[in-house]
Amino acid sequence: MNSGIHVILKAEQLGSFFGLPITNSLLMTWVLMALLIAGAYFFRRRLALRPGKLQAGVEWVFERSFAYTADLFESEELARRFFPLLATIFLFVLIANELEFFPGVGSIGLMQGTVFVPLLRTPTTDLNVTLALAIISFLTIEVTGILTFGVLKYGKKFINFASPLGFVVGLIELVSNLGRLVSFSFRLFGNIFAGEILVLVAGYFLPYILPAPLMGFEMFIGIIQALVFAMLTLFFIKLAIMEPHGAHA
Amino acid sequence: MQQLLAAFGINGKLLIAQAVNFGLLLVVLTYFFYRPLMRILEERRNIVTKGVDDAARAAEKLASADTLAAAHVAEAEVAAGHILKAAREEAGTERSRLVKEAEARAAAIAADAQARAEEVAAKTQRDSEKEIARLAILAAERVLRNQ
Known part of the structure; x- marks a missing residue:
């Protein structure tokens, strides 16, 4: 940090590999995956019928969230199908957000010429990551709707010539569905990126004390955002598999 | 739009790479985490x-065992009653037999004693008769001698 506040909207490129740009957020994603996979592996190895404290805690969270999902879907089978996706979204976003303020993230880097390039950047502060997640979530929602009702019936949710009102409602539905791509990706990106900048700016005012409570707050925001992403996906899937408007009237 | 994408560093390849990363994580976590955890929860629920x-079932068995035991006890009590009654009856007959036997024996002893007493009395009478005869003879002799 040599010249004032240094805010870069996009992830910096560290190099490239067979034409794939290796950015610091991509590197961080791999670190995050390695952490999660290693965690899952060690957790699985120690899985026992008589749980220890850690296992009991994880089981409690797992069971509660699964029960909530099943409640919402009103179907154990649907919950079984979608729970892994929802849980992975939550874990991915959560760990990404929580790693944001770990020492070394954003502070260890390379000098490219005269420009400092951090090696690691929180994945959720890279729109590529949040957009990819949004696309996955969006596709899951829409494909689930189509598989449940068929193209024609699901399409009637959006393009409906039955009545002028139905047509307008359909259009609004269409726009709001497409809008999810933007809202999903920018909400997460915006919240986490803004938090990072907030802490950065606070560091300029009062470098030793002020950033600490803000970091705590941003870690809380990280949990909330992870929850929001997963829960919205859950709700939108539920909306997609509900009868289209007017079909049950 | 191009400028927007450029400003945020949106790159098709990166998008795909991140989606693949996420997909990979989803698959690995499903097989290494969610399913084993689900399985163990299921297993524990079954247990x-x-x-x-x-x-x-054990409580049921215990209850039935209790009634069975009670029935057995009742049965045993009835049997014991029978046995006691039979024993009392047997003891009664035995006692009357013993009494009869003793009475008979006492009667026999009494009869024997009476017979023996009668015999002694008869013998005494005979002896005294003999004595009286001898004394009579002696007296007669003396009378004769004096004359």
Whole structure:
């Protein structure tokens, strides 16, 4: 940090590999995956019928969230199908957000010429990551709707010539569905990126004390955002598999 | 739009790479985390269900064992009553037999004693008759001599 506040909207490129740009957020994603996979592996190895404290805690969270999902879907089978996706979204976003303020993230880097390039950047502060997640979530929602009702019936949710009102409602539905791509990706990106900048700016005012409570707050925001992403996906899937408007009237 | 994408560093390849990363994570976590955890929860639920069923069955068995034991005890009491009654009856007859036997024996002894006494009396009478005869003879002799 040599010249004032240094805010870069996009992830910096560290190099490239067979034409794939290796950015610091991509590197961080791999670190995050390695952490999660290693965690899952060690957790699985120690899985026992008589749980220890850690296992009991994880089981409690797992069971509660699964029960909530099943409640919402009103179907154990649907919950079984979608729970892994929802849980992975939550874990991915959560760990990404929580790693944001770990020492070394954003502070260890390379000098490219005269420009400092951090090696690691929180994945959720890279729109590529949040957009990819949004696309996955969006596709899951829409494909689930189509598989449940068929193209024609699901399409009637959006393009409906039955009545002028139905047509307008359909259009609004269409726009709001497409809008999810933007809202999903920018909400997460915006919240986490803004938090990072907030802490950065606070560091300029009062470098030793002020950033600490803000970091705590941003870690809380990280949990909330992870929850929001997963829960919205859950709700939108539920909306997609509900009868289209007017079909049950 | 191009400028927007450029400003945020949106790159098709990166998008795909991140989606693949996420997909990979989803698959790995599903097989290494969610499913094993689900399985162990299921397993434990089955064990608990079985345990509860077993306990219910054991309680049932215990209850039936109790009634069975009570029935056995009642049966045994009845049998014991019978045995006691029979024993009492047997003891009664035995006692009367013994009494009769003793009475008979006492009667026999009494008869024997009486016979013996009568014999002694007869013998005494005979002896005294003999004595009287001898004294009479002696007296007669003396009378004769004096004359």
